[in-house]
Amino acid sequence: MVSLNLFIALGIVLFFIGLLGVLIRRNIIIIMISIEIMLNAINIMLVAFNRYKFIENNDGLTYSFFIIAVAAAEASVGLAILIAVYRKRKTVFVNKLNTMSN
Amino acid sequence: MSNNKAVIMNLLPLIPMFPLIGMIINGLIGKFLPKKLVHLIAITALLASFTTSVIVVSKLVGLPEDSRSVSIEIFKWINVGSFGVSFSFTLDQLSSIMLLVVTGIGGLIHVYSVGYMNGDKSYSRFFTYLNLFIFAMLLLVLGSNMLIMFIGWEGVGLASYLLIGFWFEDSANAAAGMKAFIVNRIGDFGFLIGMFILILTIGNLDFNSIKIAVDSGIITGTVATVATMLFFVGAMGKSAQIPLYVWLPDAMAGPTPVSALIHAATMVTAGVYMVVRLNFLFILAPATMTVIALIGAFTAFFAASIALVQNDIKKVLAYSTVSQLGYMFLGVGVGAFGGGILHLVTHAFFKATLFLGAGSVIIGMHHNQDMRNMGGLKKRMPITHWTMLIATIAITGVLPFSGFISKDEIIWRAFASHNTIIPWINYVLWGLGALAAMMTSFYMWRLYYLTFQSGETRLKDHHVVEHIKESPKSMTFALVVLSFFAIVIGWIGLPHLFYHGKGIFNSFHRWLEPLVSESEAKIHVVHNTGLEWTLMIVVSVLVYISFFWARKWYRKEISVNTKIWAEALKPIHTLLYNKYFVDELYYWLIDKLILQFSHKVLWKTIDYIFIDNIIINGLVAGGSKTLGFLVGLFQTGKLQFYAFVMVAAFFFIFYFMTL
Numbered sequence: 001m002v003s004l005n006l007f008i009a010l011g012i013v014l015f016f017i018g019l020l021g022v023l024i025r026r027n028i029i030i031i032m033i034s035i036e037i038m039l040n041a042i043n044i045m046l047v048a049f050n051r052y053k054f055i056e057n058n059d060g061l062t063y064s065f066f067i068i069a070v071a072a073a074e075a076s077v078g079l080a081i082l083i084a085v086y087r088k089r090k091t092v093f094v095n096k097l098n099t100m101s102n
Numbered sequence: 103m104s105n106n107k108a109v110i111m112n113l114l115p116l117i118p119m120f121p122l123i124g125m126i127i128n129g130l131i132g133k134f135l136p137k138k139l140v141h142l143i144a145i146t147a148l149l150a151s152f153t154t155s156v157i158v159v160s161k162l163v164g165l166p167e168d169s170r171s172v173s174i175e176i177f178k179w180i181n182v183g184s185f186g187v188s189f190s191f192t193l194d195q196l197s198s199i200m201l202l203v204v205t206g207i208g209g210l211i212h213v214y215s216v217g218y219m220n221g222d223k224s225y226s227r228f229f230t231y232l233n234l235f236i237f238a239m240l241l242l243v244l245g246s247n248m249l250i251m252f253i254g255w256e257g258v259g260l261a262s263y264l265l266i267g268f269w270f271e272d273s274a275n276a277a278a279g280m281k282a283f284i285v286n287r288i289g290d291f292g293f294l295i296g297m298f299i300l301i302l303t304i305g306n307l308d309f310n311s312i313k314i315a316v317d318s319g320i321i322t323g324t325v326a327t328v329a330t331m332l333f334f335v336g337a338m339g340k341s342a343q344i345p346l347y348v349w350l351p352d353a354m355a356g357p358t359p360v361s362a363l364i365h366a367a368t369m370v371t372a373g374v375y376m377v378v379r380l381n382f383l384f385i386l387a388p389a390t391m392t393v394i395a396l397i398g399a400f401t402a403f404f405a406a407s408i409a410l411v412q413n414d415i416k417k418v419l420a421y422s423t424v425s426q427l428g429y430m431f432l433g434v435g436v437g438a439f440g441g442g443i444l445h446l447v448t449h450a451f452f453k454a455t456l457f458l459g460a461g462s463v464i465i466g467m468h469h470n471q472d473m474r475n476m477g478g479l480k481k482r483m484p485i486t487h488w489t490m491l492i493a494t495i496a497i498t499g500v501l502p503f504s505g506f507i508s509k510d511e512i513i514w515r516a517f518a519s520h521n522t523i524i525p526w527i528n529y530v531l532w533g534l535g536a537l538a539a540m541m542t543s544f545y546m547w548r549l550y551y552l553t554f555q556s557g558e559t560r561l562k563d564h565h566v567v568e569h570i571k572e573s574p575k576s577m578t579f580a581l582v583v584l585s586f587f588a589i590v591i592g593w594i595g596l597p598h599l600f601y602h603g604k605g606i607f608n609s610f611h612r613w614l615e616p617l618v619s620e621s622e623a624k625i626h627v628v629h630n631t632g633l634e635w636t637l638m639i640v641v642s643v644l645v646y647i648s649f650f651w652a653r654k655w656y657r658k659e660i661s662v663n664t665k666i667w668a669e670a671l672k673p674i675h676t677l678l679y680n681k682y683f684v685d686e687l688y689y690w691l692i693d694k695l696i697l698q699f700s701h702k703v704l705w706k707t708i709d710y711i712f713i714d715n716i717i718i719n720g721l722v723a724g725g726s727k728t729l730g731f732l733v734g735l736f737q738t739g740k741l742q743f744y745a746f747v748m749v750a751a752f753f754f755i756f757y758f759m760t761l
Contacts, residue, residue: 024742
């Protein structure tokens with residue numbers, strides 16, 4: 001059986017890839033994809049911990065389902081906002097959307 | 103014996119309850135009730151109160167002399183940490199006297215008001231206020247700690263304000279009410295700080311605890327001096343002493359029964375009551391006692407001199423009240439606490455008679471108050487005339503009427519009491535007291551002769567003159583009862599001279615003895631029977647001289663002789679007629695000095711230039727602008743910058759937490 005550490009390492013690597021994507025990329029679509037990557041990194045860790053440490057219950061699995069559902073909802077709302085923003089501003093680059101500046 | 107105590111404890115809370123109920127009924131639905139029912143409710147409340155008072159006082163007499171103090175706690179009111187105040191009443195020798203005076207005279211004045219206020223459109227409002235006043239006054243005299251007393255103290259002030267401005271459609275009346283209220287507030291400020299000092303020192307406001315603290319030496323002379331001075335400031339306001347007496351003459355704007363009840367018989371004596379109630383504290387402060395005696399004597403003299411030349415019948419009586427209150431303070435100031443209270447009681451009766459008589463005259467004269475228009479009312483208003491005559495004799499101090507007995511005691515004690523601070527001051531006090539007694543006699547006989555004698559009514563309007571007639575029965579009834587007491591009430595405390603140690607006549611002082619004897623013993627009094635007789639005769643002779651003087655000048659039509667004198671004494675006359683220009687002085691102080699200072703210095707300089715421009719527009723505005731600019735630098739509007747800061751902060755915190 002594969003050791004737990006490998007799953008944790010995978011989770012961390014995926015999370016930081018996602019975080020880096022959020023911080024660096026300008027395109028909102030890419031940023032949203034990066035957020036999905038971060039969420040799924042957490043999902044992997046939840047499921048792995050559940051399988052290895054708390055086999056007697058299903059809390060980790062339940063959480064991961066919640067996260068998947070919420071992420072889907074969030075993605076749909078986010079994309080709707082994105083379309084509305086694009087229609088108004090004709091851009092999807094966050095560095096152009098700086099009307100809240102000082 | 104314990105049965106007596108139980109009866110008192112059961113009945114005592116009822117006494118202030120009756121007027122409270124009367125006030126609530128008349129205040130809420132009095133407008134819709136017929137007039138008969140309105141005054142029936144108010145008078146029944148007072149009658150019930152008076153009857154209950156008579157019962158509890160008679161039970162108190164039944165108790166042995168050393169346990170004539172019954173307290174009952176109605177509920178615990180304030181309880182914060184170590185500080186506690188309970189809502190409780192105490193019946194003892196002093197409060198029983200006040201109880202009878204307040205409910206007795208108050209009841210008679212309620213009856214009188216039925217006649218006087220007949221036809222007024224705010225009939226129920228008047229009786230509501232009167233009941234409110236009686237309720238507050240009863241709280242004041244029954245309260246067993248200073249805070250309950252203070253509720254009553256403020257309550258009577260409120261009732262007084264409402265009643266002075268009763269006819270508020272005339273803005274002068276409303277202004278007089280406000281003047282009374284504001285001047286009283288100045289005094290109350292002193293009273294409050296005095297209470298705070300007591301709380302700081304002994305953590306309690308119970309009269310009993312204060313007495314215990316005094317006996318055990320917790321309250322030192324210095325604390326006592328400061329506290330009593332402040333309490334006396336309160337008394338100055340409420341009891342109209344120099345320099346806060348200015349509201350009382352203006353208070354005559356209210357209906358006359360109010361002047362009789364509040365501004366002569368009961369409320370204004372609250373200050374004297376308070377000093378006697380705290381006699382054990384005041385005696386610790388000889389400086390305060392000296393100030394009280396001096397202010398009392400000076401007020402007695404000063405107000406009497408103003409009363410000499412006033413033409414408004416109620417103004418004369420108002421200044422006379424201020425002057426008589428001065429006597430009371432002179433009495434308590436030289437340690438004659440019993441004498442002060444005796445004068446309070448006798449004054450309540452004869453001054454109530456005088457005011458009610460004046461009210462009767464005013465009704466008869468169709469609301470003309472100028473004595474120069476009166477005259478010859480003896481024939482037209484016989485009952486009013488006779489009762490006023492009795493009260494006049496009583497106030498001027500003619501044996502055996504009540505005023506003589508109480509006033510003589512005060513004047514004698516002013517002379518005989520040794521003052522430890524200024525040894526010779528007793529001569530000054532006696533002199534002022536004797537001169538004031540002389541002037542009292544003059545202005546009262548002047549009032550009497552101008553109103554009831556001296557030819558025919560001088561009013562020009564013959565239509566009114568023909569209709570001058572005696573007042574209705576409800577008014578004359580009160581006058582007759584009060585004037586009867588104006589003769590006899592003094593006999594409860596005849597001077598020692600008259601019976602040489604046989605204690606039967608001296609019931610008043612024996613009654614108060616347990617409360618005040620300890621304090622009175624601390625003042626050294628010269629006992630010299632010959633000197634006492636001499637001074638008594640000297641004062642009496644002065645009183646008779648000014649009686650004949652007033653009789654000579656005012657018995658007939660105002661004579662040429664009088665006018666010559668008035669012309670010769672014009673500067674003094676002007677000074678007195680304008681009340682020493684004290685109101686003008688106060689007006690100048692407030693209008694010119696304080697208002698101008700506030701306008702020019704406080705507003706234009708300090709507020710406008712300093713606070714507004716330098717502090718607000720300069721420091722505060724500049725500071726927040728700079729701060730806003732600095733914080734604003736973070737608001738780049740770049741989403742990823744925000745996210746970066748968030749992540750960086752997270753790692754920063756995470757790093758320190760795992761250290």
